[in-house]
Amino acid sequence: MTDTPSGSRTLEVALGSRSYPIHIGPGLLGTPAALAPWLAGRQVMIVTNATVAPLYLERCRAALPADAEVRELVLPDGEATKTLEHVSRIWDALLEAGFNRRCTLVALGGGVIGDMVGFAAACYQRGVAFIQVPTTLLAQVDSSVGGKTGVNHPLGKNMIGAFWQPRAVLIDTDTLATLPARELSAGLAEVIKYGLIRDADFLAWLERSLPELRALEPAALAHAIERSCALKAEIVAADETEQGVRALLNLGHTFGHAIEAHQGYGAWLHGEAVGAGMLMAAELSARLGWLASADVDRVEALLEAAALPTAAPAAMGVEDFLARMRLDKKNIDSRLRLVLLRALGAACVHDATPEATLRELLEHFPRG
Amino acid sequence: MTDTPSGSRTLEVALGSRSYPIHIGPGLLGTPAALAPWLAGRQVMIVTNATVAPLYLERCRAALPADAEVRELVLPDGEATKTLEHVSRIWDALLEAGFNRRCTLVALGGGVIGDMVGFAAACYQRGVAFIQVPTTLLAQVDSSVGGKTGVNHPLGKNMIGAFWQPRAVLIDTDTLATLPARELSAGLAEVIKYGLIRDADFLAWLERSLPELRALEPAALAHAIERSCALKAEIVAADETEQGVRALLNLGHTFGHAIEAHQGYGAWLHGEAVGAGMLMAAELSARLGWLASADVDRVEALLEAAALPTAAPAAMGVEDFLARMRLDKKNIDSRLRLVLLRALGAACVHDATPEATLRELLEHFPRG
Numbered sequence: 001m002t003d004t005p006s007g008s009r010t011l012e013v014a015l016g017s018r019s020y021p022i023h024i025g026p027g028l029l030g031t032p033a034a035l036a037p038w039l040a041g042r043q044v045m046i047v048t049n050a051t052v053a054p055l056y057l058e059r060c061r062a063a064l065p066a067d068a069e070v071r072e073l074v075l076p077d078g079e080a081t082k083t084l085e086h087v088s089r090i091w092d093a094l095l096e097a098g099f100n101r102r103c104t105l106v107a108l109g110g111g112v113i114g115d116m117v118g119f120a121a122a123c124y125q126r127g128v129a130f131i132q133v134p135t136t137l138l139a140q141v142d143s144s145v146g147g148k149t150g151v152n153h154p155l156g157k158n159m160i161g162a163f164w165q166p167r168a169v170l171i172d173t174d175t176l177a178t179l180p181a182r183e184l185s186a187g188l189a190e191v192i193k194y195g196l197i198r199d200a201d202f203l204a205w206l207e208r209s210l211p212e213l214r215a216l217e218p219a220a221l222a223h224a225i226e227r228s229c230a231l232k233a234e235i236v237a238a239d240e241t242e243q244g245v246r247a248l249l250n251l252g253h254t255f256g257h258a259i260e261a262h263q264g265y266g267a268w269l270h271g272e273a274v275g276a277g278m279l280m281a282a283e284l285s286a287r288l289g290w291l292a293s294a295d296v297d298r299v300e301a302l303l304e305a306a307a308l309p310t311a312a313p314a315a316m317g318v319e320d321f322l323a324r325m326r327l328d329k330k331n332i333d334s335r336l337r338l339v340l341l342r343a344l345g346a347a348c349v350h351d352a353t354p355e356a357t358l359r360e361l362l363e364h365f366p367r368g
Numbered sequence: 369m370t371d372t373p374s375g376s377r378t379l380e381v382a383l384g385s386r387s388y389p390i391h392i393g394p395g396l397l398g399t400p401a402a403l404a405p406w407l408a409g410r411q412v413m414i415v416t417n418a419t420v421a422p423l424y425l426e427r428c429r430a431a432l433p434a435d436a437e438v439r440e441l442v443l444p445d446g447e448a449t450k451t452l453e454h455v456s457r458i459w460d461a462l463l464e465a466g467f468n469r470r471c472t473l474v475a476l477g478g479g480v481i482g483d484m485v486g487f488a489a490a491c492y493q494r495g496v497a498f499i500q501v502p503t504t505l506l507a508q509v510d511s512s513v514g515g516k517t518g519v520n521h522p523l524g525k526n527m528i529g530a531f532w533q534p535r536a537v538l539i540d541t542d543t544l545a546t547l548p549a550r551e552l553s554a555g556l557a558e559v560i561k562y563g564l565i566r567d568a569d570f571l572a573w574l575e576r577s578l579p580e581l582r583a584l585e586p587a588a589l590a591h592a593i594e595r596s597c598a599l600k601a602e603i604v605a606a607d608e609t610e611q612g613v614r615a616l617l618n619l620g621h622t623f624g625h626a627i628e629a630h631q632g633y634g635a636w637l638h639g640e641a642v643g644a645g646m647l648m649a650a651e652l653s654a655r656l657g658w659l660a661s662a663d664v665d666r667v668e669a670l671l672e673a674a675a676l677p678t679a680a681p682a683a684m685g686v687e688d689f690l691a692r693m694r695l696d697k698k699n700i701d702s703r704l705r706l707v708l709l710r711a712l713g714a715a716c717v718h719d720a721t722p723e724a725t726l727r728e729l730l731e732h733f734p735r736g
Binding site: 084088091092095096119122123124125126127148150153155156159160161162163 | 452456459460463464487490491492493494495516518521523524527528529530531
């Protein structure tokens with residue numbers, strides 16, 4: 001991490017020849033030619049969605065050098081756009097513009113835009129450059145690191161895709177000013193997750209700093225994003241192929257996915273379900289004797305400070321949870337595998353939770 | 369290269385952690401469990417086309433272990449199928465079968481099937497295993513090496529794709545028994561090309577052995593295929609990103625593409641156009657003082673022995689050639705770049721052919 005005079009900071013994601021920088025700070029998109037160092041050539045296509053375009057497309061264009069040959073493509077907003085058909089529209093636009101292998105795609109938007117544009121770049125003429133400009137907190141702390149790109153299929157989420165690294169990630173914290181409060185909270189759930197998994201100091205900092213984060217104080221935002229990306233980068237570097245330690249990134253996700261699926265996707269935001277799911281994981285860890293009840297209280301207080309749910313859906317019964325959880329991809333040979341907490345800041349994968357203990361948790365966990 | 373007791377041979381394509389073997393020989397598909405060593409897990413999908421399926425699908429199935437969970441998908445035949453829509457059909461079939469990340473795709477067919485199945489494997493769940501079982505000579509000596517996969521777009525050939533290496537390539541020379549003679553000749557054009565580019569000894573061997581090759585003599589076929597794959601592998605290893613020496617693989621292609629495009633794709637087979645194109649490149653090299661006329665005669669005799677054309681299309685004028693050649697991707701700053709021959713077995717890229725010399729060649733080259 002390096003601090004620059006302007007107050008922005010840069011984190012290097014170390015992936016050998018595919019290493020790239022993440023720049024974080026306020027006003028980055030306003031900076032003339034801020035994107036110039038990472039362009040493969042003069043041809044640039046900015047891909048964004050109909051919600052983000054009126055807010056930030058002009059500022060993004062201003063961050064390109066004056067001699068760039070810039071095209072723009074505005075797709076509809078929402079998870080429903082994350083399809084092969086919409087990625088094909090990107091390819092159509094690139095070919096109609098006559099763009100060659102030295103073109104650069106710029107993904108301006110949230111996770112859906114980032115995933116689609118990254119996949120379009122991975123497969124256009126067998127691979128061209130792309131730059132991520134994430135405009136939601138969730139995309140800034142999650143999809144900035146890891147190189148996962150792709151689209152949904154009617155039979156499954158993220159089923160078609162590629163690993164493809166960006167040339168750079170530019171995170172302008174000013175873009176969070178227009179993010180709905182509920183989406184900011186959902187992004188904070190992932191930030192809290194990184195602290196719970198492997199950084200007790202960061203967790204303590206979050207406890208002190210959540211008011212500043214919710215007030216969008218630039219230095220606090222930049223630190224939270226930088227630390228989250230750094231923690232994710234460490235985990236991904238240790239396990240690029242998702243065989244071991246990378247599973248820890250799923251803290252709260254087994255419970256959370258059960259909530260999302262039971263409520264119908266979109267009713268709860270992903271981060272909201274993960275928030276409640278992390279508290280459930282903490283309580284289960286306490287029932288296994290690993291956490292003190294004071295630790296669980298700290299998790300609950302953090303979630304409350306982030307305006308995240310601390311109860312499961314009112315109508316969701318024990319069997320509703322168990323049925324969904326048994327379908328989890330992490331399970332091996334029908335043995336339930338959960339990411340739990342040995343301590344705050346120290347997650348582990350555990351596959352020997354007694355069913356009675358899990359049932360007790362599910363019975364007693366508050367519904368709201 | 370290693371010889372095995374059964375008369376088959378194995379060539380290793382050296383690509384670090386992505387290295388893989390090419391097995392070449394008669395009767396490989398008849399061998400029980402011949403494909404077993406390279407399966408990622410029990411789930412296997414064989415993808416082929418309607419022409420190849422009745423001939424070799426059963427034999428391919430027999431080469432899988434008895435406990436494999438095998439699905440089959442038969443696509444229509446022909447270059448027109450090489451679209452994203454048909455690759456989507458492969459993804460649909462994989463998801464409908466509930467296939468996971470440890471599945472293996474088997475591409476049974478010519479270059480179109482190989483390119484599509486390789487691309488489907490590259491992007492299914494961000495990358496699964498695949499095995500090439502090429503059944504045309506062209507696919508055996510061309511797409512077996514290089515890792516290029518992809519599909520056509522209405523605005524350009526091979527515009528959408530990925531670099532993705534197979535786990536193994538299994539070349540059963542018996543499959544050439546059912547290949548139409550014209551397609552066998554088209555494949556031989558690429559075999560001759562490898563000799564002309566960088567192996568004078570192989571070229572001399574081809575001059576002696578073309579009758580055996582056209583008679584499908586297994587040992588001669590296996591040697592020709594092995595040597596072609598080895599030569600291509602050397603070139604690709606030296607220039608994986610296609611910046612320099614890999615351009616030599618385009619010997620005959622600038623003239624050939626002009627013929628294909630002028631006649632309408634499909635009227636001349638690609639290998640036929642490359643055959644005539646290589647003779648044009650040899651004659652131009654002679655006009656530049658690099659080849660003796662006896663060298664050009666040897667090239668012509670080789671093409672004749674392979675039943676390939678030694679004349680350009682009757683109705684194709686000098687301007688028809690020049691207009692198409694100016695569009696070639698190899699050109700830089702509108703300077704015509706051609707792959708020519710310094711000697712038989714020693715190709716080079718040359719961008720200083722005087723226009724008058726090129727025009728003389730185009731005027732005097734025979735039309736047929």
